[in-house]
Amino acid sequence: VSGPVDLREFVAGFLIEAEEHLRVARANLLTADEAARRGEASPRAVRVLFRSLHTMKGLAAMIGVEPIVDIAHGMEAVLRAADRGSGELSTAAVEQLLAGTAAIEQRVRALADGKPVPSAPPRLLVALADLDAESMSSRPPPRGALSLAPELDAKLTPSDREQIRVGLARGERALRADFTPSPARAEQGLTITTVRERVSAIAEIVKIVPLSLPQSPAAPGGLTFVLLLLTTASDEAIAAATATTPHELSPLAPRVESATEATAGAGAEAPVAAALASNEASSEDLADDPRVQGGVVRVSVERLDDAMEKLSALIVTRFRLGRAVTALAAEGADVRALRQIADEHARQIRDLRAAILKLRMVSMRELLEPLPLVLRGLRAATGKRVRLEIDAGKAELDKAVAERILPAIVHLVRNAVDHGIEPAEARRGAGKPEEGLVTITCFERSNTQLELSVADDGAGIDREAVARRAGRPLPRTDAGLLDLLALPGLSTRVEATKTSGRGLGVHIAKRITEELGGELLLRTTPGAGATFTLRVPLTVTIVDAFAFECGAQTFVVPVAMVEEIIDVDPARVVSPPAQRSGGRHVSLIERRGEVVPLVGLSSLFALPEGAAARPKAIVVRRNGEPFAFGVDRMLGQQEIVVRPLEDPLVKAAASPGVTDLGDGKPTLVLDLFALSSAIGRRRAEVTA
Amino acid sequence: VNALYVLFKVAGADYAVAAADVVQMESFTGATPVPGAPPYVAGLVQIRGRVVPVVDVRARFGLPAGEHSLDSRVVVVKQGERVVSLLVDSAREVLSLDPASFRPPPELVVEQAAGFVKAVAQSGGRLIMLIDCERVINEERRQ
Numbered sequence: 067v068s069g070p071v072d073l074r075e076f077v078a079g080f081l082i083e084a085e086e087h088l089r090v091a092r093a094n095l096l097t098a099d100e101a102a103r104r105g106e107a108s109p110r111a112v113r114v115l116f117r118s119l120h121t122m123k124g125l126a127a128m129i130g131v132e133p134i135v136d137i138a139h140g141m142e143a144v145l146r147a148a149d150r151g152s153g154e155l156s157t158a159a160v161e162q163l164l165a166g167t168a169a170i171e172q173r174v175r176a177l178a179d180g181k182p183v184p185s186a187p188p189r190l191l192v193a194l195a196d197l198d199a200e201s202m203s204s205r206p207p208p209r210g211a212l213s214l215a216p217e218l219d220a221k222l223t224p225s226d227r228e229q230i231r232v233g234l235a236r237g238e239r240a241l242r243a244d245f246t247p248s249p250a251r252a253e254q255g256l257t258i259t260t261v262r263e264r265v266s267a268i269a270e271i272v273k274i275v276p277l278s279l280p281q282s283p284a285a286p287g288g289l290t291f292v293l294l295l296l297t298t299a300s301d302e303a304i305a306a307a308t309a310t311t312p313h314e315l316s317p318l319a320p321r322v323e324s325a326t327e328a329t330a331g332a333g334a335e336a337p338v339a340a341a342l343a344s345n346e347a348s349s350e351d352l353a354d355d356p357r358v359q360g361g362v363v364r365v366s367v368e369r370l371d372d373a374m375e376k377l378s379a380l381i382v383t384r385f386r387l388g389r390a391v392t393a394l395a396a397e398g399a400d401v402r403a404l405r406q407i408a409d410e411h412a413r414q415i416r417d418l419r420a421a422i423l424k425l426r427m428v429s430m431r432e433l434l435e436p437l438p439l440v441l442r443g444l445r446a447a448t449g450k451r452v453r454l455e456i457d458a459g460k461a462e463l464d465k466a467v468a469e470r471i472l473p474a475i476v477h478l479v480r481n482a483v484d485h486g487i488e489p490a491e492a493r494r495g496a497g498k499p500e501e502g503l504v505t506i507t508c509f510e511r512s513n514t515q516l517e518l519s520v521a522d523d524g525a526g527i528d529r530e531a532v533a534r535r536a537g538r539p540l541p542r543t544d545a546g547l548l549d550l551l552a553l554p555g556l557s558t559r560v561e562a563t564k565t566s567g568r569g570l571g572v573h574i575a576k577r578i579t580e581e582l583g584g585e586l587l588l589r590t591t592p593g594a595g596a597t598f599t600l601r602v603p604l605t606v607t608i609v610d611a612f613a614f615e616c617g618a619q620t621f622v623v624p625v626a627m628v629e630e631i632i633d634v635d636p637a638r639v640v641s642p643p644a645q646r647s648g649g650r651h652v653s654l655i656e657r658r659g660e661v662v663p664l665v666g667l668s669s670l671f672a673l674p675e676g677a678a679a680r681p682k683a684i685v686v687r688r689n690g691e692p693f694a695f696g697v698d699r700m701l702g703q704q705e706i707v708v709r710p711l712e713d714p715l716v717k718a719a720a721s722p723g724v725t726d727l728g729d730g731k732p733t734l735v736l737d738l739f740a741l742s743s744a745i746g747r748r749r750a751e752v753t754a
Numbered sequence: 755v756n757a758l759y760v761l762f763k764v765a766g767a768d769y770a771v772a773a774a775d776v777v778q779m780e781s782f783t784g785a786t787p788v789p790g791a792p793p794y795v796a797g798l799v800q801i802r803g804r805v806v807p808v809v810d811v812r813a814r815f816g817l818p819a820g821e822h823s824l825d826s827r828v829v830v831v832k833q834g835e836r837v838v839s840l841l842v843d844s845a846r847e848v849l850s851l852d853p854a855s856f857r858p859p860p861e862l863v864v865e866q867a868a869g870f871v872k873a874v875a876q877s878g879g880r881l882i883m884l885i886d887c888e889r890v891i892n893e894e895r896r897q
Contacts, residue, residue, distance in 0.1 A: 580803035619787065671789035711788075713836055714893065715807045716798060718790035724798060724805050732786045732798040732805045 077177065080125050082364060084134075084174045087118040089435065091167050094118070096438045099160045106232055109153025109225035110270075115163070116145040122170065134173050136186040140194035141166040147198050152228035162193045164439075214242070214318060218292060221275050226294070229272050230318065233296035238270070240318040241297060243308040246279075246290040256309050258291050264307040269297035294318065367465055370426050375626075377419060384408075384415055423605055426465045430458040430508050430516075433468045437506065440476055444483040452487050452502035454479070461508050463516055464605040467582060470707075471518070471602055474578040477571035478520040478598045479504060486524030486596055496593060498523065515584075516604055521597040527551070527590045548588040552576040575600070581726045582606055583709040607708040611735065613701040613727060614684070617673025621697075622706055622725060623736045627686055632657060634681045634696060639664065652745070655694060657685070665745060666696035686738045693742040708735050720744070757853050761882065762829060762845035765817045768882045769842075770849070770875075775831045775887055778802075779845055782826040792893055796841050799828060806830060809891055810841045815870060831887050838891040849882075851875060856884050 094111040101108035123138035141163055148155050155163070169190055173183045214222070230240050245261050258274070265271060272294040281288040297304060301312035391408050395401045434456050441454040463471075487493075487502035494500055508518035532550050533540045541547040551572040575598065576586045584602035611622040612631070640654040653664045664683055668675050678698035685694045706725040711717055720741045724732040758773035778801070785797030785808045794813035798805055808828055812820055825844035830837060856873035858864075863871060872886040 580800070583803060583805070585803040671787075673787075673789075709805060711798075711805070713807050713838065715795050715809070715838065715891065716788045716791050718788055720790055721788060724786070726800060730800055731784075732800050734786065734788065734798075 077129055080129055080131075081174060081178050082366075083125060084122055084170075086364065087122045088167060088171050088174065089432075090118045091115055092164075092439060093435055095160055095163055095167065096442070098155045098163075099157065099442065100438075102155055102157050102160060107152050107154040107225075107228045109149070109229040109232075112145055112148045112153045112155060112225065116142060116149060119145065131173065131177060131183055133183050133186040134170055136191060137166050137169050137173075137194075140186075140191050140198075143198040144194055149223070149225050151224065153225040154228075156197075159197050162190070162197055165190055166194060217277070218242075218275055218294075222273065222294075226273055229270075230294070230296065233270065233272075238296045238298050240272075241269075241295045241301075241304060242316045242318055243293045243295060243304055243310060244290050244314065245293060245308050245310070246285045246287075248284075248286050251309065261291075261293075261308055265293060265295065265304070268299040268303055268307060269295040271295055365425070367426070370422065370465075373422055373425075377415070377422060381415060381419075384412055387411070423464070426605070427462040428465050428468050430461040430463055430468075430518075431456075433463065433472060434458055434475070434506060436472075437475070437479060440479060441483070441504065444480060448483055450483060450487050450502060451490055451500055452483055452504060455503065455505045457505070457507045459509055461510050461516055462604070463602075466608045467516075467602055467604065467606050470578055470582060471600060474575040474600060475506065475518065475520060477575050478600075479506070481571040481598075482520060482522035482524065482596070486522035486526075488525050492525075510604065511601065514604055515601055517599060517601050519597050519599045521595060523595040526592040526594055527588075527596050528592065544588045544590055547590070548572070548576075548586065551588070552586075572598075577728070580730070581728070582707055607710075607723075608705055609708055610703065611706045611725070612684070612703050613733075614682070614697045615699040615701055616697045617668035617671065617675065619671075619673055619734075620701065620727065621667075621734050621736050622727070623684060623738055625703065627738050628684055629687045629692070630657075630685045631700060632683050632685060632694070634664070634683045634694075636681065655683070657692070657694075660692060662692045662694045664694040664696055668696075668698070670695075670741070670745075684738065686742060688739050688742055693738075693745075695738055695741070706735070755852075756850040759849050759851055759882075759884070760829060760845060761847040761849050762827065762840075762842040764811050764815065764842050765820065768880050769811075770851075770882045770884045771829065771831060771840075771887055772884075773848060775833070777830040777832050777837060779830065780828050780839075781824070782808075782822060782828050782841055785841075799839065801828075801830060801839070804837065806837055806839045808839050808841050811890070812841075812843075814890055815867075831891070833888055833891060836891065840890065849877065851877060851882075859883070 094108075094115045097111040098108040098115070101111070119138045119142045123135050123142060126132075126134035126138065144155075144159055144163065148159070169187055176183045234240055243265075245256075245258060247256075247258060251257070262271065262274065275292045275294070277290050277292055279285045279288055279290055293308060295304065301315055304315060305312045387408055391401050391404055394404070437456060438454055441452070444450075445452060482504045483502075487504070488496070488498075490500040493502065503523045505521045506518065507521075508516060511517040527547060529541055529547050532547060536550045536553060538550055541550055554573050572586075579586045579600050579602055582602050583606065584600060587599040587601070588596065589599070590596040610625040612625060612628060613620060613622045615621075634655065638655065641651070642654065651666070651669055655662050655664050662685065666675075667673070681696055681698060682700055683694040683696050685692055687693070704727075706727070708723040708725055710723045711721060720736055721734040722737050722740075723735045725735055727733050759770040760773050760776045760779070761768055761770050763769070780799075780801055782799075785799045787797040788795060788807075791797075791807075794810050796808040796810040796813075799808055800806070806828075810819075812818070820843060822841075823843075826841065827845040828839040828841050829845055830839040855877070856875045859867070859871050859874045863874075867883075869889050870885055871883045873884040875882045875884065
């Protein structure tokens with residue numbers, strides 16, 4: 067059955083998957099890099115990397131994007147060689163693999179933008195091929211072996227052995243546990259899949275080897291699974307997870323490797339390739355990845371926004387329902403039952419809204435994944451010795467907030483390395499470890515706020531120097547110091563960024579946090595370092611809005627409310643007699659054969675009447691009725707973060723919230739629907 | 755045991771608010787007017803990323819409007835969950851006073867000041883009126 071295939075759909079699918087694989091690849095390359103810097107191997111990371119690239123290669127081949135196939139192929143070869151060795155990657159290899167990942171990413175982006183995909187960089191392909199050849203020639207067989215039955219031992223690849231060796235060196239225990247499936251156990255929910263999930267929560271699974279047995283009542287399938295594990299959990303816990311008893315577990319005590327094993331190791335290349343190709347093996351390593359374990363779906367933000375939009379429509383309908391019920395009650399109908407249902411309905415909509423908001427949350431751990439890469443670059447650029455520790459815990463943040471604060475975090479980390487961490491000699495002189503430390507920690511401070519800190523153990527910030535540069539009095543507090551650091555004037559001075567300033571970074575970080583309705587804090591101790599803390603709301607409402615000017619004041623209105631923006635020709639505005647309009651003058655204009663009431667916003671808000679050269683009107687439509695608001699000047703369209711106005715003093719119906727357009731001052735977000743119906747109501751009152 | 759009070763001036767008179775209620779003080783560079791808000795609300799300001807309504811104390815106390823100057827200050831106060839700021843002519847001093855030196859104001863004054871003045875103290879030949887913050891920032895139910 068062959069029909070026309072929609073390639074675009076494939077490409078869209080590829081883009082989503084490629085993004086995920088690139089993310090996985092980068093994360094594992096960093097793990098491998100960390101391990102390489104400690105002189106350790108990282109067999110696990112190598113395998114995950116291999117699989118990600120292998121999959122990406124296959125997908126790219128399917129849609130015919132040869133450059134990606136070529137690069138992935140070159141990287142794959144290096145990784146296969148590393149896996150056949152002991153899972154060790156040199157820093158040079160990591161360097162090239164990162165370059166390869168970046169090259170693939172570039173091409174994925176070109177594909178996404180519908181641009182021509184550049185061919186694979188030949189230099190990179192050569193460098194990858196050289197690495198591959200190098201590793202083939204000079205890889206010593208790994209040392210250290212295990213006490214295992216020969217048939218199992220033969221199934222272990224050198225990288226399995228290396229993984230076990232590394233685990234033992236970390237102080238973990240290597241254990242063998244057997245799980246024999248049976249119909250009775252399956253009925254209790256015990257299958258190799260569930261056992262794998264349970265075990266991976268408390269142990270690292272090196273390998274799962276299926277072994278055939280003579281059929282018996284204990285093994286009705288004639289099959290058992292041998293799980294080789296690394297763990298710090300107790301025997302009891304492992305036994306419980308594998309549905310066995312503690313004395314059935316056996317340790318894989320290391321023993322001296324003999325000559326025969328070395329040959330067994332060398333001959334174990336085929337099983338690696340087989341294991342990599344089989345699903346069994348790939349699910350084994352992915353089993354402890356929460357994204358896979360929990361059954362995670364990746365959804366584009368547009369779809370979530372679309373769901374939210376549909377829900378907004380539902381909320382509007384809900385208001386109408388409420389009004390209809392009130393109207394019925396006013397006519398004397400018994401609406402008790404109806405009201406109960408309407409209330410229940412309102413509650414359910416609220417719950418649904420909360421559930422959709424929750425879908426938009428991303429884990430901070432995931433958000434911060436690019437940071438080690440940033441640090442790696444900074445290390446190379448500055449030549450400073452510094453490491454990064456991230457403790458993101460389980461904190462989550464709305465996607466929109468997350469995307470906005472990431473640049474602020476990057477700026478602060480960059481500042482910490484550029485200006486905070488001293489060169490090694492200076493640190494030695496100050497009695498500090500030569501390697502500097504930058505720490506990122508974050509946690510949910512409350513149900514509504516996230517706190518994230520970027521701390522360094524560097525020289526701290528010199529108040530006097532900053533005050534001198536800024537030409538201001540010496541700040542008495544860290545808050546005052548932060549205000550000076552955030553002055554855009556200070557940051558643009560070149561000499562300031564070199565000595566005392568913190569570049570534009572602080573200014574930008576402060577802007578970003580404050581636009582989100584959060585705050586930036588600073589704590590610094592001379593000689594001991596500086597900590598910048600961001601407090602941001604967990605969720606924000608972001609809408610597309612028009613900014614406009616009226617009576618010398620700037621306002622914004624959500625684009626979604628606006629039907630049209632029209633020019634107003636003052637000569638064609640008709641003013642009906644206005645004896646009882648209560649100060650507000652409603653005029654009439656004609657628009658495409660329709661009569662539209664027009665109210666000047668400045669007269670409505672009692673603002674000084676501006677002399678607009680070319681007045682405009684914003685047309686909204688409520689319940690089928692058009693309404694035009696006269697304004698002086700349109701300023702443009704932009705995305706804004708809406709912060710609700712909650713204080714009773716300013717909780718005006720016309721303005722549910724404010725935004726910061728970047729000038730550090732609140733700008734009112736107008737609800738023109740509410741305004742138009744308020745005017746309608748007032749008119750009704752007047753006539754009544 | 756003495757407590758700290760933030761002193762401010764409105765139309766030449768000295769007022770005080772407990773320093774414990776004051777979050778911070780900032781110079782006043784204008785507020786964003788909010789249509790529909792009570793007439794004594796000067797508008798909104800953004801202070802350290804937080805959007806705070808500004809109560810114009812002159813307007814609140816029924817005093818004639820004054821010119822805003824370089825001395826004008828907003829005193830940001832916290833009342834429970836709410837954070838509101840007070841626009842005053844100037845605010846320069848923090849004074850340590852014995853809370854016992856504050857006496858209830860004469861009955862006539864209570865009536866005239868619409869309850870905005872909670873107590874009166876004498877210090878260094880000045881009369882200092884302790885304001886009832888809660889009352890100042892809450893709109894009374896007008897029927």
